[in-house]
Amino acid sequence: MFTTKSFIKKNKVGNYLKHVREHYIRDDIACGLQECESCFPVESFLSPDHENKCALFEFNHYIILDTNVILDQMDILEESILGNVIILHTVLKEVKHRSLPMYKRLYNIIDNPSRHFYVFINDHHKGTYLQQKEAELVNDYNDRCIRAACSWYINHAPKCRFIFLTDDSANRAKALQENIQSLSVSDYITNLNNNSSLTDKLSRKDYHAKDAAKDVFPNHLTNVELLTGIREGRLLQGTFRASRDNFLEGFVSVDSYEDQIIVQGRAGLNRxxxxxxxxxxxxxEDDWVCPSDIVLEDEGVEDENVDDVISKENELKRETKKKRGAKPTGRVVGIIRRKWRQYCGILQGGIDGVYQLFVPADKSIPKIRVETRQAEFLRTQKLIVTIDSWPKHSRYPHGHFVRALGKIGDQSTENEVILLEHDVPHSQFSEEVLACLPKMPWIITDDDVTKRVDLRHLDICSVDPPGCTDIDDALHCRPIDPEKLEVGVHIADVSHFIRPGTPLDREAASRATTVYLVNNRIDMVPELLSSNLCSLRGGEERFAFSCIWEMDHNANILNVRFHKSIIKSRKAMTYEEAQLIIDDKTKQDSVAESLRNLNKLAKIMKQRRLANGALVLASPEVKIQMDSETMEPLDVEVKKLFETNSMIEEFMLQANISVAEKILEVFPDCAMLRRHPVPPSLNFDPLVKAGRHLGFEIKVDSGKNLAKSLDEAIKKDNPYLNTMFRILATRCMLQAVYFASGAFQKEDYYHYGLAVPLYTHFTSPIRRYADIIVHRLLAVICGSDATYPDLLDKKKTTDLCQNLNYRNRMAQYAGRASIAFNTHLFFKGKLQDEEGYVLYVRKNALQILIPRYGLECTLFLARKGETSNIFEYNEEDQTQKAGDVVLHAFDPVVVRLTLDSNNIQHEKFVLQLVKPVVDNFSVPGIDQTDDNDKKRKSPEPDKKKRKKKKH
Known part of the structure; x- marks a missing residue:
């Protein structure tokens, strides 16, 4: 049956229109109770055998949940002790509307038969549907529908008992008036049997200050005040980034401002x-300040005591008083949207009682106050904690314990800790996702051949790092006539297997990128695709998307075409193998000739690109040699690069440029592109000052001049100097980001690092979701596939880009953290002297780069927060002077390197200066013999023996 609702509405021209809404009502929707004999039997996981044991009730019962319970207490609901839970459809819809992540977590519970959850479609049931009253708020209407459903269950099944859980005190009071037994989640959980671990997981949002408690922070403005202020231009909206070195400083990125805006102190950060x-x-502008040059760590242990914070605030004010080069400064007056997530870390020692301080592993996150009755055990564990609230009277945010990951120092948990710290999705692919994969054995049919260009006759090959199994790209080069060459870049056709809107597509979009750790890889797509059907393995037929140019011998592009294809790679090579083939003049086969032509063209392309102002930057990338049996690091070394690395890079860059031009031409408003913003000139100050000291003028007024300046910054007696300049230049850059073409002006499309007006990502769809979107756009242009609404929606593309940019940044950080962890393992128990270079000069420290291991460490010249009485800091020249010794950026040094494991949360390298010798500061050098060096770099003898026996 249908129920109707009519209402009159006045339109823009003054006429009154009658609107009628129909709502479908049924009388055959089952309650899901197995004890019920009146409802039509349906599949239900509710079970009369499951017992909810709460000391407040002498009877077994079913639980009905309010919306706020699911949104706030999901960590409790995921515990198996709770069962026979009825989720009303009204609640389910509201959860989905307010938090999609919570909705997904809830559905995982509902789908698990052992949890005994059941969804009751109350809003279409004849006995529970209510019409919304005129002028009734949606929230009040939903509350009324929920209570009506509770009353219906009580009357429908009088032999069963029901408890309604809600943390909304007003709704709870109304429920009790309507004879519905109702409790808060806290009251219910604290009275459950065996509740010791559950009470720690309660989200407590209703904190009350002590009578004598003073406000630590200013009030936030109301939502109305915030929106009005932003609309009128009195307030700015941006993303807050906390400093990792100074807990009293942060920066806000605002789209309309070139520089980040500095915020300092409690009032400035304001929670x-x-x-x-x-x-x-x-x-x-008179009140603007410079970023601080000092390191300040939060050493507080008491929530109410802010004396040490006030002391450090005063120190910060002394250091950041207005100076030349001050940057825009402001204060946070309200929170528009929280980005809280689950955080990994440990409990801080030295605190008694149920209130403990949790120290996140991420230094940019403040300590979190948690309530627990198992502190003694949890102090031995790595934990996950989430934030619930941050009252203005509390020095720290308040949160709750989620779960323990494992014992502190246990290597088996470290990968998971790294992934969780960096918010990397890494759960197993669901059955729903795996069901989207093609059935095996997979074969290419005659129908597939007719829809694609058959390139299986070409001598196509791939060149990748050793051990690569997710091979995205392959190339070929062949002469067309004496004046022309045909060059093809063939990219795995992942979009053939991942169709828009499927569970597999949604999962890949959420993950956004493959994450590479030292001894693990978190795939964006299931292994059947990433390492098999999409991987362009040697000797196997595969689907590809091809970008094919006609070029002359000077690498000028005469023509370009795109199409889907079928290829069969002749060989999958490593960079080193391809280099050996190119260099071995005795090899004259077609693959060798193809590689030599590709290499020749790539050199011309690179030279032309650099002449146009493209930057050659550098970062100390390292490779960790792992023991295949124990998975312990054996050695750390800087990656070796070959000409073939550059060869592949050039053709991938050109393919991305050619595709960007094509998709923008056809889709000017919704093409997914990649931009690299021009850095603010102030970012280059450390680079310019370091160059001036060494007699080089580093020009930063344009990318072309910067590239030329870097090329000229060479000294024969210091071959590593130029690399140092490029590493420092890399640190001055802003991050490249994805964007929808219609969201920016064309002048903002520019990619500063590559010096090209247009760029995108097309060449790595196995490991980047952005490339899949670009493939879909290009497939529409080629007539190989149909479009769909989301692909042409600028707003949805912009939202997708935000997730891609975030996930890519987190994946990058996770990879670095994995390298850092394994580097720490390698150096445990070692004491050695190493050659290094000063990378940065700071007020109380030197940043030292150790090229041999790609390490960047801090050499403190004084205790943190204090000024050295041995060294004198010159801010203008960026130098530290001690007697006759003056240290500038890029100066060579020798440092003693040890790993400090006293702080198990943040292990760090401790450096001591060996050379140059500074009285009362430097330490004498260690005489390292060849035997010691071999011992340091070789595996233990018993490991060698085991390896021999294995072979």
């Missing part, structure tokens, strides 16, 4: 957490 979207009040 913002890294990643939050905040509203900001900008100070007058």
């Amino acid at each position: 913002a957490v890294d990643g939050d979207t905040v509203a900001l009040e900008l100070f007058r």
